[in-house]
Amino acid sequence: MDQEARSRRQRLALRKATQDENLFGRLQAAATASRSQAQRLLSSAGGLSITQWRILWDLEEAGPLTVQDMATIQRTDHSLVSRALSVMRDKGYVETVTNPEDKRQSLIRMTAAGAHAFANAAPTMKERRESLADIFEPNEIATFLSLISRFETHLNQPSEEPK
Amino acid sequence: MDQEARSRRQRLALRKATQDENLFGRLQAAATASRSQAQRLLSSAGGLSITQWRILWDLEEAGPLTVQDMATIQRTDHSLVSRALSVMRDKGYVETVTNPEDKRQSLIRMTAAGAHAFANAAPTMKERRESLADIFEPNEIATFLSLISRFETHLNQPSEEPK
DNA sequence: AGAAATTATGTGACTTGTCACGCAATATCT
DNA sequence: AGATATTGCGTGACAAGTCACATAATTTCT
Numbered sequence: 001m002d003q004e005a006r007s008r009r010q011r012l013a014l015r016k017a018t019q020d021e022n023l024f025g026r027l028q029a030a031a032t033a034s035r036s037q038a039q040r041l042l043s044s045a046g047g048l049s050i051t052q053w054r055i056l057w058d059l060e061e062a063g064p065l066t067v068q069d070m071a072t073i074q075r076t077d078h079s080l081v082s083r084a085l086s087v088m089r090d091k092g093y094v095e096t097v098t099n100p101e102d103k104r105q106s107l108i109r110m111t112a113a114g115a116h117a118f119a120n121a122a123p124t125m126k127e128r129r130e131s132l133a134d135i136f137e138p139n140e141i142a143t144f145l146s147l148i149s150r151f152e153t154h155l156n157q158p159s160e161e162p163k
Numbered sequence: 164m165d166q167e168a169r170s171r172r173q174r175l176a177l178r179k180a181t182q183d184e185n186l187f188g189r190l191q192a193a194a195t196a197s198r199s200q201a202q203r204l205l206s207s208a209g210g211l212s213i214t215q216w217r218i219l220w221d222l223e224e225a226g227p228l229t230v231q232d233m234a235t236i237q238r239t240d241h242s243l244v245s246r247a248l249s250v251m252r253d254k255g256y257v258e259t260v261t262n263p264e265d266k267r268q269s270l271i272r273m274t275a276a277g278a279h280a281f282a283n284a285a286p287t288m289k290e291r292r293e294s295l296a297d298i299f300e301p302n303e304i305a306t307f308l309s310l311i312s313r314f315e316t317h318l319n320q321p322s323e324e325p326k
Numbered sequence: 327a328g329a330a331a332t333t334a335t336g337t338g339a340c341t342t343g344t345c346a347c348g349c350a351a352t353a354t355c356t
Numbered sequence: 357a358g359a360t361a362t363t364g365c366g367t368g369a370c371a372a373g374t375c376a377c378a379t380a381a382t383t384t385c386t
Contacts, residue, residue: 002264008229011228028194029315030194030311030314032374034187036373049342051343062178063174065171067364067365068364072179073178075182075191080343080344082365085366086366102364103350103351103364106365128187150298156196191342195343195344198343199345212372214372230335240375241335241336242374242375245337266334267333267334
């Protein structure tokens with residue numbers, strides 16, 4: 001290892017230490033790791049995608065629901081829900097009827113096949129949720145959620161006029 | 164609005180309230196909102212993608228660096244860095260030489276064109292970072308980072324054997 | 327020294343997620 | 357009543373991000 005490589009190693013270490021304190025990057029990486037974990041768990045429990053799992057879970061808890069309902073619950077874009085539903089209809093997990101009260105809306109309900117896929121994934125995902133209690137006290141989770149809320153509120157503020 | 168719609172509205176509200184306390188979903192949504200904000204800001208400041216911005220920033224602060232270095236700093240996968248670099252080389256923002264010490268490694272440095280693109284985006288991204296102080300005290304940011312660290316550590320643990 | 331294992335980078339295929347857009351339905355305004 | 361604005365859903369194009377894989381280079385083991 002020559003002087004240049006030593007220097008690069010030092011620069012890398014300093015830079016990494018700086019970025020360890022960068023909330024934006026850290027939040028992004030944690031969310032990404034969380035998502036990968038969910039994907040791995042779901043892959044071992046029937047192979048649902050995350051959005052498919054979320055849709056089935058919402059339908060189980062509160063169905064029948066519209067695309068917009070589920071996008072709201074999941075804090076995600078309706079187009080992602082719509083796209084996942086397309087696959088799920090093909091697989092027979094959900095069925096869709098037009099809402100007679102508003103013909104723009106699709107009302108989605110879970111089928112028996114969907115319930116089976118849900119039941120396959122539910123235990124491991126429940127365990128995942130409950131395992132948070134292994135590392136956080138309830139007040140710590142509340143703090144975490146509160147910090148997240150304040151971060152989100154700030155993101156959604158109109159930016160000030162450029163100076 | 165008939166009884167069924169009223170019922171659906173109630174179910175939706177309850178379900179949403181439950182998911183408001185779901186740390187996994189909240190973290191994911193916050194990270195996504197943060198990313199969208201960054202994309203909007205960068206779009207108005209020269210049009211760099213987030214990964215391109217991060218690469219230029221790393222090179223500015225600590226370059227020249229390898230793909231692996233930057234993936235480590237950014238807590239992201241090397242393949243994302245590699246892909247972004249391909250575009251950036253085409254645009255003339257970076258140049259790549261093989262590291263004489265290890266011929267597998269590419270050493271990446273920023274060009275003058277890259278420095279120009281960086282300088283275009285840097286003020287707005289600096290302002291973004293600094294605006295966190297408008298909403299969080301330093302100890303609050305430290306708490307936030309600590310909670311994120313513990314969350315990540317937990318995610319990376321081998322899962323227990325299924326019971 | 328040679329074989330086997332590991333590592334760095336690039337590429338492919340896929341998912342999550344955004345924003346833009348189109349079209350039909352609904353709500354609001356005149 | 358008719359015109360205009362808004363809304364719900366589906367689709368396209370793209371970016372962030374993962375994992376798998378290939379290939380060449382390097383390291384480790386025998």
